[in-house]
Amino acid sequence: MRLRIAYTKIEDARYIAHLDLTRVFERAIRRAGIHMSYTEGFNPRPKISFGFALAVGTEGEREYVDIDLQREMELGEVLGRIQEQLPPGIRLLQGSVLTLGAKPLMAVLNAASYRMRVLMALPIDEQRLQEAVGAWLAREHVNYARYSKKGPTDKDIRPWVKRLEGEIHGDEIVFELEVEMGNAGSVRPEEVLASLRELENLPLDLDALHIKRTGVHVSYQGEKSSPMEQLAE
Numbered sequence: 001m002r003l004r005i006a007y008t009k010i011e012d013a014r015y016i017a018h019l020d021l022t023r024v025f026e027r028a029i030r031r032a033g034i035h036m037s038y039t040e041g042f043n044p045r046p047k048i049s050f051g052f053a054l055a056v057g058t059e060g061e062r063e064y065v066d067i068d069l070q071r072e073m074e075l076g077e078v079l080g081r082i083q084e085q086l087p088p089g090i091r092l093l094q095g096s097v098l099t100l101g102a103k104p105l106m107a108v109l110n111a112a113s114y115r116m117r118v119l120m121a122l123p124i125d126e127q128r129l130q131e132a133v134g135a136w137l138a139r140e141h142v143n144y145a146r147y148s149k150k151g152p153t154d155k156d157i158r159p160w161v162k163r164l165e166g167e168i169h170g171d172e173i174v175f176e177l178e179v180e181m182g183n184a185g186s187v188r189p190e191e192v193l194a195s196l197r198e199l200e201n202l203p204l205d206l207d208a209l210h211i212k213r214t215g216v217h218v219s220y221q222g223e224k225s226s227p228m229e230q231l232a233e
Contacts, residue, residue, distance in 0.1 A: 001068070001069040001070075001071065001072045001073065001097065002066065002067070002068050002069075002097065002098035002102070003066065003067045003068075003069065003075070003078065003095055003096070003097060003098065004064060004065075004066050004095070004096050004098055004102075004105070004227065004228060005064065005065050005066075005067065005079070005092055005093075005094070005095045006062050006063070006064055006092070006093040006094040006095070006226075006228065007060075007062075007063055007064075007065065007090055007091060007092050007093055008059075008060060008061060008062070008063070008089065008090060008091045008093065009021070009054060009059060009060035009063055009089065009090055010059045010060065010061070010089050010091075010212075011059075011088060011089040012087075012088065012089050013087060013088065013089025013090045014054070014056070014057055014058060014059045014060070014089065015056055015057060016056075016087075017056050018050070018053035018054065021050070022048065022050070024086070024087065024090070025048060025065060025067075025082075025086075026046050026048065027085070028082050028085035028086045029046075029048075029067070029082055029085075031085045032078075032081035032082050032084065032085050033081065034069060034073070034078060034081060034082065035069065035070040035071070036048065036067060036068060036069055036070065037068035037069060037070050046068075047067070047068035048065065048066070048067050048068070049065070049066045049104060049105060049106070050063070050064070050065045050066075050105065051063060051064045051065070051105045051106065051109050051216050051227070052106075052109060052112065052181055052186075052216060054213060055188065055211075057211070058189075058211045058212065058213055059210075059211070059212040059213065060212070060213045061212055061213065061214045061215060062093065062214070062215045062216070063213075063216065064105055064109075064216065064227055065105075066098065066104060066105055075095050075096075075097060078095070079092050079095045094228065096228050105227055108218050108227055109181065109216050109217070109218060109227060110180060110181055110182055110217075110218065110219050111162070111178065111179065111180055111181060111216070111217040111218070111219035111224060112178070112179055112181050112186070112213055112215065112216045112217065113176070113177065113178045113179075113213070113214045113215050113216075113217065114175075114176070114177040114178075114179070114189045114211060114212065114213050114214060115174065115175070115176055115177075115211075115212045115214050116174070116175040116177060116189050116193060116209060116210070116211050116212075117169075117172050117173070117174050117175075117209070117210045118172060118173055118175070118193060118204050118205060118206060118208060118209045118210075119171060119172050119204075119205040119208040120168075120171060120172065120173060120203060120204065120205065121203035121204060121205040122203040124168065124173070124202065124203065125168075126167075126168055128202075129166050129167075129168060129173065129202070130166070131200075132196060132200035132201075132202045133164055133165065133166050133196070133200075135199075135200050136164065136195070136196050136199060136200055137161075137164055139158055139199070140158065141156050141158050142156065142157050142158040142195050142199065143155070143156055143157075144156075144157045144187075144191050144194070144195050146191075155185075157187040157191055157192065157195065159180075160179045160180050160181075160185075160186050160187040161177065161178075161179055161187060161192060162178045162179060162180060163176065163177065163178035164176070164177055164178075164192065173204070175192075175193065177189055177192060179192075180219070181216070189211050190206065190209060190211070193206060193209065194206060
């Protein structure tokens with residue numbers, strides 16, 4: 001029995017790293033008395049796979065995980081028993097039984113949406129904000145320096161961004177962002193705002209930045225769908 005489960009990763013759970021999240025789910029399933037299927041070979045591992053990893057500190061409003069079980073069980077019972085063993089902030093939203101030909105999450109997910117709240121370092125009016133966002137979107141290329149153990153490397157992050165909108169709420173700005181994701185990479189939300197601040201001279205206090213991934217999607221020809229709708233693909 002293969003399941004696809006939608007869940008939240010919010011509040012204090014946002015500080016759980018991706019590798020630790022795998023252990024959290026494995027432990028919860030084991031404590032719930034549910035037997036997972038395992039890979040074959042010298043080092044068997046539970047058959048559990050997640051969508052694109054969330055950065056530590058970023059909340060997830062609707063994330064996904066696939067789990068293989070050794071035998072068929074009633075879906076509601078499985079979800080209820082697992083939920084009882086999960087920490088606060090991880091709440092199971094929906095579950096579906098995968099069909100035999102269903103593709104894995106990483107084979108279908110290719111887009112994500114984010115909501116970012118950031119304080120203004122200096123007052124910004126609505127017209128100035130919209131001019132800055134429009135100018136950024138009008139750029140053909142946006143090079144951003146990423147740093148790793150091998151040193152800085154320039155990456156053009158503009159092609160990954162499909163939508164960027166901003167709106168002032170009191171002393172902060174709320175940005176809505178949609179990006180492509182895939183094996184070739186993606187762009188991090190904080191990179192978009194850092195480049196917006198630098199290139200368009202927009203005074204944003206990035207030390208006071210809150211990021212929530214509002215969803216991961218299957219995007220095709222401009223239309224978005226949930227991986228829950230891809231079960232028979």
